[in-house]
Amino acid sequence: MLTTSDVAKVYDTILSIPGMNETVKIELRIARKNVLLLNQVIELGLAAKEDEKSPGLLSSVPPDSLQELKALSEDCLQKAGLTELSEKLSTLGNAK
Template sequence: MLTTNEVAQVFDTILSIPGMNEVVKIDLKISRKNVLLLNHVIERGLSNKDTEKPSILLKSIPDETLQELKVLADECLQKAGLIELSEKLTLLGESSK
């Protein structure tokens, strides 16, 4: 069994492979429902308050890369025209706690 440090080193090695920082174009066609769900999953995964113990992978990723994922999630919402709906659903979810 690998230790936490060893797993972090493996993730770091994989993310350091030449070409991993190259930009790729992905032509993705998904429903608005799935865009909304994807955005929610990304935001929840990046949020420290929703998880008591973040994954080793997220711990080893620089904040700049995590911010890029957040921007990607927001761009998906914008392209699908769901920013306002997402904001209202977030407020609704917060008020029910």
């Protein structure tokens, strides 16, 4: 079984492969419900990174890459016209 340190080294190696910083164009057609789910998954992953409790890929990712991921998530919400709905759902979730 791999240790947390070993997993971090593997992820770091994968992220440093030549060409991994190149921009790619992805045409994506996705249902609005899946845009909301994708946004939620990204937010939960970023929240776990802030807690520093979960080892894995996010522990090896530089902060600027995480910001790009957050921006991508917000861009998807905006293009789907779901920004306001997502904010309202977040406030409902935080009211617990």
